[in-house]
Amino acid sequence: MDYVEEIRKMKLQKNAIILAHYYQVGEIQDLADFVGDSLALSQKAASTDAEIILFAGVRFMAETAKILSPHKKVLLPDIEAGCSLADSCSEEDFRKFIKDNPGRTVVTYINTNIEIKALSDIICTSSNASEIIRSLPPDEKILFAPDRNLGNYILNKTGRDMVIWNGTCHIHEEFSLEAILQLKSEHPEAKVIVHPECELPVRMVADYIGSTAGMLRFTENDAGRVFIVATEAGIIHQMKKINPEKEFIPAPPRDSTCGCSECNFMKLVTVEKIFRCLRDEEPEILIDEKILEQAGKPIGRMMELSRKIGL
Numbered sequence: 673m674d675y676v677e678e679i680r681k682m683k684l685q686k687n688a689i690i691l692a693h694y695y696q697v698g699e700i701q702d703l704a705d706f707v708g709d710s711l712a713l714s715q716k717a718a719s720t721d722a723e724i725i726l727f728a729g730v731r732f733m734a735e736t737a738k739i740l741s742p743h744k745k746v747l748l749p750d751i752e753a754g755c756s757l758a759d760s761c762s763e764e765d766f767r768k769f770i771k772d773n774p775g776r777t778v779v780t781y782i783n784t785n786i787e788i789k790a791l792s793d794i795i796c797t798s799s800n801a802s803e804i805i806r807s808l809p810p811d812e813k814i815l816f817a818p819d820r821n822l823g824n825y826i827l828n829k830t831g832r833d834m835v836i837w838n839g840t841c842h843i844h845e846e847f848s849l850e851a852i853l854q855l856k857s858e859h860p861e862a863k864v865i866v867h868p869e870c871e872l873p874v875r876m877v878a879d880y881i882g883s884t885a886g887m888l889r890f891t892e893n894d895a896g897r898v899f900i901v902a903t904e905a906g907i908i909h910q911m912k913k914i915n916p917e918k919e920f921i922p923a924p925p926r927d928s929t930c931g932c933s934e935c936n937f938m939k940l941v942t943v944e945k946i947f948r949c950l951r952d953e954e955p956e957i958l959i960d961e962k963i964l965e966q967a968g969k970p971i972g973r974m975m976e977l978s979r980k981i982g983l
């Protein structure tokens with residue numbers, strides 16, 4: 673069966689759209705209506721009149737799409753597609769963390785499960801985290817979760833009073849500084865571009881640090897011809913599409929038996945699973961209305977602050 677063709681037909685019949693995160697395989701990115709990072713995709717989906725949103729990504733992303741489009745049907749092709757970073761922060765432990773650090777504004781990165789969003793004051797993304805925190809009064813004490821590397825990156829940039837949850841993404845933590853330096857010596861002209869979820873030693877050798885969307889923009893606007901890319905390798909598909917004349921080298925992980933850095937959760941989604949998911953309209957993201965409403969508030973606060981500071 674030609675799954676791609678069948679998916680295209682079903683999308684029209686069912687008034688559905690497909691969102692693909694940058695970390696999906698190229699084939700899925702190419703069949704999607706929109707490709708991007710998690711918040712931008714959810715915002716895009718909310719602005720359309722589609723009745724069904726199929727999110728080719730991981731669970732917290734589909735939950736975010738549901739928060740922004742509560743009356744639409746949101747589908748996730750593999751319900752087991754979790755996230756090691758989001759899952760490092762359980763509701764019970766996070767409640768305790770907040771209780772142990774009273775009087776702090778709870779700022780959480782969008783890579784959290786919905787129960788954590790519902791406990792937050794403000795959500796941020798890797799694109800806007802520093803600006804959102806800078807926009808708060810200088811004496812405001814902050815509790816940041818769940819990524820400790822992103823948290824420390826923001827702390828260094830803003831100098832704010834922050835306590836940081838000790839969570840990490842297993843992909844971004846695994847890049848090998850030694851292997852990146854080796855690549856740099858083989859390609860001295862290459863620029864190293866790094867996601868802020870990476871550890872400090874890797875961030876220290878970066879020519880650019882930013883979100884996936886920011887990294888993509890950098891490769892487009894920068895005069896460099898060769899880039900060593902320290903984030904999930906799926907983004908390289910878009911980088912090559914936009915810059916066919918440039919060269920992109922995935923930063924190697926510490927485990928040298930694998931030449932790439934691919935998120936096993938993201939890669940649970942396949943074209944065949946998208947076909948079945950759209951055909952059967954399941955697995956569907958179903959969330960208690962109260963939690964949905966509660967989790968929407970800190971996202972609304974982020975959007976309000978973003979408008980105020982002109983992001």
Ligand code: SF4
Pocket residue numbers: 695730754755756757758783841842843844904935936937938
């Ligand atoms: S790459 Fe890391 S942060 Fe992104 S979905 Fe996979 S485990 Fe989560």
